Amino acid sequence: MHKIGVGHASVTELEKRYVLDALENERLSQGKYVAKFEKEFASLHGQHYGVMCNSGTTALHLALETLKEADGWDSGTEVLVPAITFIATSNACLHAGLKVKFVDVDKDTYNMDPKEIEKHITKNTKCIIPVHTFGMPCDMEKIMEIAGRHGLRVIEDCAEAHFAKVDGKTVGSFGDISAFSTYVAHTITTGVGGIVCTDNREYMEILRSLVAHGRACTCERCVASDGASVCPKRMQTELDRRFTFVRLGYSYRVGEIEGALGLAQLERKDEIMEKRHQNAEYLIKKLEKYRHVLRLPYHPDNVEHTYMMFPVVLEKDSKVDRKEFIGYLEQHNIETRPMLPLLNQPVYKELFGDIEKDYPVAEYIDQYGFYIGCHHGMGKTELDYIVNRIGDFIGNLP
Ligand SMILES: Cc1ncc(COP(=O)(O)O)c(C=O)c1O
Numbered sequence: 001m002h003k004i005g006v007g008h009a010s011v012t013e014l015e016k017r018y019v020l021d022a023l024e025n026e027r028l029s030q031g032k033y034v035a036k037f038e039k040e041f042a043s044l045h046g047q048h049y050g051v052m053c054n055s056g057t058t059a060l061h062l063a064l065e066t067l068k069e070a071d072g073w074d075s076g077t078e079v080l081v082p083a084i085t086f087i088a089t090s091n092a093c094l095h096a097g098l099k100v101k102f103v104d105v106d107k108d109t110y111n112m113d114p115k116e117i118e119k120h121i122t123k124n125t126k127c128i129i130p131v132h133t134f135g136m137p138c139d140m141e142k143i144m145e146i147a148g149r150h151g152l153r154v155i156e157d158c159a160e161a162h163f164a165k166v167d168g169k170t171v172g173s174f175g176d177i178s179a180f181s182t183y184v185a186h187t188i189t190t191g192v193g194g195i196v197c198t199d200n201r202e203y204m205e206i207l208r209s210l211v212a213h214g215r216a217c218t219c220e221r222c223v224a225s226d227g228a229s230v231c232p233k234r235m236q237t238e239l240d241r242r243f244t245f246v247r248l249g250y251s252y253r254v255g256e257i258e259g260a261l262g263l264a265q266l267e268r269k270d271e272i273m274e275k276r277h278q279n280a281e282y283l284i285k286k287l288e289k290y291r292h293v294l295r296l297p298y299h300p301d302n303v304e305h306t307y308m309m310f311p312v313v314l315e316k317d318s319k320v321d322r323k324e325f326i327g328y329l330e331q332h333n334i335e336t337r338p339m340l341p342l343l344n345q346p347v348y349k350e351l352f353g354d355i356e357k358d359y360p361v362a363e364y365i366d367q368y369g370f371y372i373g374c375h376h377g378m379g380k381t382e383l384d385y386i387v388n389r390i391g392d393f394i395g396n397l398p
Pocket residue numbers: 054055056057058085086088089131157159160181182183193194
């Protein structure tokens with residue numbers, strides 16, 4: 001069997017056509033493709049504004065810096081982050097000079113456990129970042145209720161859950177700002193990249209400014225200015241507003257090639273999502289008989305899971321050694337990844353000390369969890385192969 005990777009990017013004639021068109025237009029920085037992708041992606045997540053940037057991490061960083069400016073957060077501000085997530089979520093807070101407080105996760109959904117949130121709220125807490133891990137939306141009703149009661153902002157980290165829904169409402173439309181990654185293994189990809197979405201005009205203006213060096217004018221014509229159409233406001237001030245910088249910004253932009261790729265992927269989103277969904281459901285059905293050994297992805301009925309990957313947690317009582325199991329899968333060309341362990345990372349042990357033991361569910365997942373792929377590049381042959389290899393391993397257990 002060929003290598004079955006955890007992620008997959010499929011490039012069809014459509015992506016090639018759009019990228020070629022972007023190249024032929026001879027406008028490589030932001031232009032019509034970026035603008036269209038931003039509008040459509042945001043709108044598909046129930047938001048008015050989208051600002052493309054060069055990664056999911058910079059999307060989070062921009063969101064945090066925006067709220068920091070709008071609400072006047074100081075360096076003592078604390079942000080709540082789940083104890084299981086990709087390290088970028090909490091890194092973005094640290095890069096923004098904020099304090100991170102971790103919240104344990106739920107044992108079935110692997111997302112921030114709403115029951116655990118309030119014990120970490122102090123007078124310095126200003127924001128919660130729920131992360132919709134592996135394509136599974138968080139319990140947003142409870143999280144928004146807690147945030148509302150304590151006057152906290154909410155940034156949704158939707159890097160792994162494009163288009164996932166709760167009660168028919170898309171992730172990214174619950175909080176104040178939402179951040180997405182479009183890195184290769186993600187549902188919609190632009191190679192590398194990200195996008196930050198919001199409904200709030202003031203936030204959008206700060207986001208647009210921050211993404212481009214802290215520029216004063218953030219209107220569409222200035223952002224995508226090709227010299228042909230000049231913003232009427234641009235020259236009304238002493239300095240050209242496009243080259244007046246009013247805050248300490250970043251160079252986090254992407255260009256038309258990413259915009260073109262993203263737009264083509266968006267047009268194929270139903271096909272991509274449908275396949276991932278079918279694959280994950282097939283794996284769940286076929287692996288059901290090994291539930292005494294494997295904890296499989298779960299979602300309540302009101303949720304649309306988008307299965308960015310297929311997380312598996314070993315049952316402790318089964319006495320299966322994770323290292324041996326993973327080694328066996330890898331040996332048989334089934335790629336695995338650790339299940340987003342965070343608190344046991346060397347850099348975090350140095351920064352936060354030995355705190356993993358205070359988060360028993362995350363600690364369990366760190367020790368017993370891993371994930372494999374269920375992406376749209378896989379078909380029945382690959383899925384059956386995975387099921388059979390897992391069956392062989394479990395069948396041979398003493
Ligand atoms: C939950 C989560 N947040 C943030 C990121 C960061 O995205 P990027 O790699 O595009 O910076 C990722 C990346 O995979 C992620 O999984």
